[in-house]
Amino acid sequence: MKRRTLLGLSGAMLAASGIAGWTLARHGEQQVLLSARNDKDGQHYAVGYRLDGRQVFATPVAERCHDVYPHPYLPLAVFVGRRPSRESYLIDSRDGRLLQVMASPADRHFYGHGVFHKDGEWFYTTENDTAHAGRGVLGVYRLEDRQLVRVGEHATHGIGPHQLLWMPDNETLVIANGGIRTEADSREMMNLSAMEPSLVLLRRDGSLVSKEQLPEQMNSVRHLAVGADGTIVSGQQYEGDPMDRVPLLAIKRPGQAFQHFPVGEPQRQIMNQYTASLAIHDELRLLAVTAPRGNKVFFWDLDSTELRQEAHLPDCAGVAAVAEGFVVSSGQGRCRLFDCRAERIASTPLALPAGLWDNHLRIV
Amino acid sequence: MLPAGEVLQTDIADEDTMIRSNTLRIASGSLLTALLLSACTPADPQADTSKALVDGVLLPTYVQWAETDRRLAASAIGFCADNQTLPEAREAFIDAQTAWAGLQPLLIGPMGEGNLAWQVQFWPDKKNLVARQVTALLNAKPELTQADLDGASVVVQGLSAYEYILFDGSIDLSKGATKERYCPLLTAIGEHQQKLSASVLQQWQDKDGMADQLRSFPNERYAEPSEAIAEVLRVQVTALDGLKKKLGAPLGRQTKGHPQPYQAEGRRSDTTLASIEAAVKGAEHLWLGADKDGLRKLLSTEQADLAKRIDASYAELLQQLAGMSQPFGEMLASVEGRKQLDALYQRIDRLHRLHQLDLSRALGVQIGFNAHDGD
Numbered sequence: 001m002k003r004r005t006l007l008g009l010s011g012a013m014l015a016a017s018g019i020a021g022w023t024l025a026r027h028g029e030q031q032v033l034l035s036a037r038n039d040k041d042g043q044h045y046a047v048g049y050r051l052d053g054r055q056v057f058a059t060p061v062a063e064r065c066h067d068v069y070p071h072p073y074l075p076l077a078v079f080v081g082r083r084p085s086r087e088s089y090l091i092d093s094r095d096g097r098l099l100q101v102m103a104s105p106a107d108r109h110f111y112g113h114g115v116f117h118k119d120g121e122w123f124y125t126t127e128n129d130t131a132h133a134g135r136g137v138l139g140v141y142r143l144e145d146r147q148l149v150r151v152g153e154h155a156t157h158g159i160g161p162h163q164l165l166w167m168p169d170n171e172t173l174v175i176a177n178g179g180i181r182t183e184a185d186s187r188e189m190m191n192l193s194a195m196e197p198s199l200v201l202l203r204r205d206g207s208l209v210s211k212e213q214l215p216e217q218m219n220s221v222r223h224l225a226v227g228a229d230g231t232i233v234s235g236q237q238y239e240g241d242p243m244d245r246v247p248l249l250a251i252k253r254p255g256q257a258f259q260h261f262p263v264g265e266p267q268r269q270i271m272n273q274y275t276a277s278l279a280i281h282d283e284l285r286l287l288a289v290t291a292p293r294g295n296k297v298f299f300w301d302l303d304s305t306e307l308r309q310e311a312h313l314p315d316c317a318g319v320a321a322v323a324e325g326f327v328v329s330s331g332q333g334r335c336r337l338f339d340c341r342a343e344r345i346a347s348t349p350l351a352l353p354a355g356l357w358d359n360h361l362r363i364v
Numbered sequence: 365m366l367p368a369g370e371v372l373q374t375d376i377a378d379e380d381t382m383i384r385s386n387t388l389r390i391a392s393g394s395l396l397t398a399l400l401l402s403a404c405t406p407a408d409p410q411a412d413t414s415k416a417l418v419d420g421v422l423l424p425t426y427v428q429w430a431e432t433d434r435r436l437a438a439s440a441i442g443f444c445a446d447n448q449t450l451p452e453a454r455e456a457f458i459d460a461q462t463a464w465a466g467l468q469p470l471l472i473g474p475m476g477e478g479n480l481a482w483q484v485q486f487w488p489d490k491k492n493l494v495a496r497q498v499t500a501l502l503n504a505k506p507e508l509t510q511a512d513l514d515g516a517s518v519v520v521q522g523l524s525a526y527e528y529i530l531f532d533g534s535i536d537l538s539k540g541a542t543k544e545r546y547c548p549l550l551t552a553i554g555e556h557q558q559k560l561s562a563s564v565l566q567q568w569q570d571k572d573g574m575a576d577q578l579r580s581f582p583n584e585r586y587a588e589p590s591e592a593i594a595e596v597l598r599v600q601v602t603a604l605d606g607l608k609k610k611l612g613a614p615l616g617r618q619t620k621g622h623p624q625p626y627q628a629e630g631r632r633s634d635t636t637l638a639s640i641e642a643a644v645k646g647a648e649h650l651w652l653g654a655d656k657d658g659l660r661k662l663l664s665t666e667q668a669d670l671a672k673r674i675d676a677s678y679a680e681l682l683q684q685l686a687g688m689s690q691p692f693g694e695m696l697a698s699v700e701g702r703k704q705l706d707a708l709y710q711r712i713d714r715l716h717r718l719h720q721l722d723l724s725r726a727l728g729v730q731i732g733f734n735a736h737d738g739d
Binding site for chain 2: 082112222266274293315317330334347
């Protein structure tokens with residue numbers, strides 16, 4: 001298998017969120033945080049800020065975006081429209097120039113997540129086939145002369161796909177099929193009694209590697225983090241009774257089945273049936289999860305599954321790994337740096353503008 | 365000192381410069397240049413308001429809530445030992461219910477974040493779960509212990525089950541055998557509520573606990589006073605929105621206009637309107653403060669018009685509530701009554717919008733959205 005030999009690189013690619021970004025940027029400028037953000041009037045932006053607060057760009061965009069994914073080596077990033085958006089934006093990450101408004105085909109809409117392939121030629125998104133509402137589709141785009149052209153699609157083997165990430169081989173995608181059917185131009189959930197959430201591993205050619213499900217049928221698998229060793233963690237949002245006691249994190253360690261990640265009852269309660277973003281810190285072997293309904297960021301030891309710490313952050317949103325630990329954004333307050341190197345995790349507010357940050361962020 | 369309100373009011377393109385010019389110190393040599401926020405000077409109006417609200421409104425209300433729950437627990441014991449009459453026991457319940465309703469706009473911190481509200485009240489009870497689960501629990505555990513209740517479903521742990529026992533027409537507590545059947549549950553609920561409110565109050569009063577975190581900045585929870593003010597406003601807005609749901613559900617607003625009398629909060633004890641009134645007063649308390657030092661004080665003289673509109677909105681709403689003496693169920697059953705309730709709904713809606721849109725903008729604070737985003 002090529003898998004092992006690629007591990008080194010994969011750590012870097014994977015995180016495009018994290019340590020790697022820092023290493024690459026160290027000799028020049030500081031790391032840049034990419035995210036979707038609003039202003040107080042509700043105008044949507046694709047933004048890039050250095051972590052010291054300097055704005056690199058703030059490009060107004062028509063649709064609210066969700067996740068963002070940088071190109072592996074060109075100064076490009078795609079800001080993906082939030083469901084049921086029909087637009088995503090290819091942005092020059094040096095100055096924020098809008099290079100392309102990517103329109104979804106007539107009977108497709110975006111779900112807010114996408115990824116560039118490591119070679120830089122291909123981009124993949126999760127999409128809804130609104131002609132067969134809810135049928136999950138992996139949109140395949142090719143980068144041609146700084147434009148992304150949709151060249152095909154594959155089935156995600158599930159309903160309502162949400163986040164997708166690369167496995168360490170950079171050829172296999174892990175896809176969170178949320179399991180919720182929504183129709184065109186709508187966020188209304190149509191099939192709560194017949195949800196089919198699943199975690200799917202898919203090769204780039206669309207061939208299915210595996211499909212696994214959690215025992216709870218209404219536990220929507222939505223967000224993901226992948227470690228350099230191939231450990232996958234998923235964060236769920238539970239659509240059933242608010243009082244059902246349902247685990248909201250799951251893990252698939254290399255060679256093992258997809259199963260619940262143990263979370264203490266107080267933490268589970270604080271999540272209030274909802275997890276937002278996840279990130280793995282490969283060097284520190286930590287998992288960070290934002291739980292905005294409880295105003296909490298949680299840090300677990302990935303290997304022992306012990307809770308390292310929980311920290312307050314009102315309306316916490318996106319999370320990404322950096323050398324020291326994690327950077328977390330908030331819809332309501334300042335972004336924070338959580339330094340996780342010492343026994344006691346320390347939080348420092350960052351000089352980025354406060355509030356209005358959308359669910360996900362990436363650091364390059 | 366970072367004038368956070370100003371920063372937040374600037375356009376996105378301006379924020380960069382604003383923050384740069386206000387960054388106190390660049391941590392040279394550190395991998396990240398973090399903004400080091402110094403302790404805010406006492407002159408910071410948002411810090412002042414936060415401190416005034418915690419000492420004048422929030423903490424006293426939590427103390428009072430815990431006290432009504434202490435009396436509720438004592439009342440249950442007294443009633444079951446025949447030292448209290450049923451009307452006295454009902455009064456203790458209504459006090460606890462009203463205190464809880466008044467706390468709704470103040471659910472900042474441990475109570476809301478811990479998702480503990482279900483343990484106090486089960487609403488809406490669309491499937492009559494309270495009655496069914498109380499019956500099932502007592503059938504399964506005729507000799508119910510405190511531990512049985514503490515480990516049971518939240519449906520039976522709170523005020524909704526307590527209300528069912530004391531007020532439901534099917535339960536005749538004047539009969540010795542009936543009283544004997546329900547008393548273990550009644551006292552266990554009283555004890556559960558007392559423990560819960562005492563524990564939440566403790567988290568407020570602990571050193572560096574919730575109250576301290578609203579008194580001085582920065583702290584582990586809030587990087588600056590505007591984050592605290594934003595959170596105060598958010599829970600207030602959430603509660604006002606909750607009132608729309610509590611009134612809208614029985615009015616049939618989610619059911620094509622068909623009234624749903626069984627979905628009224630506190631329908632058995634007819635505390636529906638009293639609870640709404642208590643919640644509106646709680647919200648107004650945050651607005652005015654204990655000594656004219658609430659959120660209203662943060663508005664500038666140029667924003668006096670908005671302040672007056674909010675004042676008037678509270679006054680009209682409370683005036684209408686004060687004039688509604690008919691039981692909620694009866695109002696719901698009559699055309700004239702429903703008209704009045706619709707007008708009440710509109711007034712709550714207006715007050716909600718004034719806070720969510722106008723006040724948040726005027727204060728320059730952002731109310732988060734990720735918690736309700738569903739993505």
